[in-house]
Amino acid sequence: MKGRFYIQGTAAISPQESFSGEFTPQLLTLADKNLLRVKEPDYRAFIAPNSLRRMSRVLKMGLTTAIRCLQNSGVAVPDAIITGTGKGSLHDTERFLHDIRRYSETALNPTPFIQSTYNSVNGLVALQVQCTEYNNTFVHRGFSFEHALLDAMMLLSEGRAGNVLAGAFDEMSDEYFYIRSRIGSWKEQLTQPEEMFTAGTPGALSGEGSAFFVLSSTPSDVHIAGLKMLYKPSQERVHETLEAFLRQHGLQPSDIGLLISGRSGDTNFDHYYHALTAQYFPQTPEVPFKQLCGEYDTAASFALWLAVERMRKEELRHVLIYNQFFGEQHTFILLGR
Missing domain, CATH: 3.40.47.10 (Thiolase/Chalcone synthase)
Structure with a gap:
């Protein structure tokens, strides 16, 4: 979307x-x-x-x-x-x-x-x-x-x-x-x-x-620019989807000012985040939001709230949220000004 x-x-x-x-x-x-x-x-x-x-x-x-x-x-x-x-x-x-x-x-x-x-x-x-x-x-x-x-x-x-x-x-x-x-x-x-x-x-x-x-639809300081969901994807599919998602919005990984990730310290699934950040965001600041709120089905809602808070306090033009829930549901949410 x-x-x-x-x-x-x-x-x-x-x-x-x-x-x-x-x-x-x-x-x-x-x-x-x-x-x-x-x-x-x-x-x-x-x-x-x-x-x-x-x-x-x-x-x-x-x-x-x-x-x-x-x-x-x-x-x-x-x-x-x-x-x-x-x-x-x-x-x-x-x-x-x-x-x-x-x-x-x-x-x-x-x-x-x-x-x-x-x-x-x-x-x-x-x-x-x-x-x-x-x-x-x-x-x-x-x-x-x-x-x-x-x-x-x-x-x-x-x-x-x-x-x-x-x-x-x-x-x-x-x-x-x-x-x-x-x-x-x-x-x-x-x-x-x-x-x-x-x-x-x-x-x-x-x-x-x-x-x-x-x-x-009334303009404000922060908007949601895009949303993409994936179900049980492979690591390669996650990367392909990220590239297409950013390209759809005319962006490169270097345009992302902050990455808010769902890294949870779970060795079963954190490899998704490690591979993604290493390949696309090696220099981008990352905030692992589950260190603040824990893991639950709708934890991405806290990630979005956190992203809006950060964008309203800092000069961030684009923020990307990447979250996955126990390896099955994967989501990208892009925010902009």
Whole structure:
């Protein structure tokens, strides 16, 4: 997808101090497991107390991030709401399944089931801002956020929307962390973020977060210029696609001022990044964003938020994001001024 899709406002809740105040990246210290938990804000400033007590954690995160994003962009009601999530509300799903077993499928509380559906956040946002327009949720594992972004870009290019609220959200529960650790997704030994690239071990550090963006056809200081997705490509295919992607936008690798990569310290998959940077970006500054937020299905949303932050603070003309999710879903996102 190619075009100019301007970013009017952003917001993110992440393991970093990203929601309010001046953002300064910090390497966190983990205490007992390889999981980077989000730093949650005071939700009472955004959600009524009577509603807040009934909401699960990911619903609070998603709704609050979306509201702050709209406030930052100066948009009261968007023309469309589009999100991506890999797992939705894990805590609500687990709670409902446990209740089925505990109560032998009788006298079940329907609230966890209702809130466990993937589009719960979209519905809450729409109710909060009284938006009755296009509303969609994508659940495509490592492509979830990218498809939400693509859908938003298509709506804008077709003239069906003037501004679109697009975002992503995912949480990590203790049970799902354990399940993924059993199949080798996370590092076995406790590894600090500052050590993840020198540990030389398989597995990543788990993470979670929520990030939202208001995209518009109205010019602003930063825009998304292009998006490209690949499914289970070979190393050669990744390189061929990068060359064609940059050529399509009239760029050379040397034109990229900053590379934001999804390098996670996972020896099973970091070779994709090593080969790409060695061949195309040997002198380009690189920011491995998963050192700040961890690995999760929609981690690319934090990468996009980080890219916008860097472009608004520095004289960067082009920023490239390259991310892959456990070797299967690969994405290039190009930002420009």
